[in-house]
Amino acid sequence: MTRSARRTRRTTRSLQVAGVSAAALLALSACSSSDDASSDSSSTPKSSSSPKLTGTVTVFAAASLKESFTSLGKEFEQAHPGTKVTFNFGGSDTLAASITGGAPADVFAAASPKTMAIVTDKKDAATTPATFVRNQLEIATLPGNPDKVSSLKDLTTSDLKVVLCDKTVPCGAAAQKALDASHLKLTPVSYEQDVKSALTKVELNEADAAVVYKTDVKAAGDKVEGVEFPESADAINDYPIALLKDAPNAEAATAFIALVQSPEGQKVLTAAGFLKPTA
Structure with missing residues (x-):
């Protein structure tokens, strides 16, 4: 074999070895990337959706809220399948007396701060009452x-x-x-x-x-x-709303109160003739 031929064979062998090494490095890199991605994926917390609301929400509300609250109750049930909103409409003083007397309810919406105070004075409200509308x-x-x-x-x-x-x-x-x-x-x-x-x-x-x-x-x-x-x-009356202390379905009740106070809820109430609360 001539010296030129031997030189050609050595060059070819070197290129083959280099090619195999490069392929191996690429494979190792790919495995490493895959492992890193797998590691990153497993370490990233999955987003958790808020728990589904279910059950009955019992709302004691002033008689003047009947039409608007009934409408909002239907909207709430449509937005949260599996829930039901029941109402007890009447004079705010009578409703307040029922609540302090132990009647099971989740939400109280009164037609005046004075009648809401009947409930808060007995420590039967779980949240500070918030004025959501006014009426004339x-x-x-x-x-x-x-x-x-x-x-x-x-x-x-x-x-x-x-x-x-x-x-x-x-x-x-x-x-x-x-x-x-x-x-x-x-x-x-x-x-x-x-x-x-x-x-x-x-x-x-x-x-x-x-x-x-x-x-x-x-x-x-x-x-x-x-x-x-x-x-x-x-003689304009402020209407306060509050979650009750022993609410059987506090989570859904809180969501209903949020609907009442939301822009969507306020739209229903103002369409019924209620005034917006003062800032």
């Missing part, structure tokens, strides 16, 4: 306003049958505040335990007029006619 009074008359009621003073006419909420109920306390501010005295044909009962008297033509909330007049549609009066601006 209006006079509800028979359709067409046949008695031509145009002011709060007109209700003092002796031949008019007027209904008020009981003074212990927020709408009754607000009406009395407006009457006192106007130095007017009014003796109603009856005092009702909640605002819906007062409004029903007019709807059934058992009374000529009632002092109720704007939201209730709006909800009644053409069954009554509303008459605004300036003194109502001095």
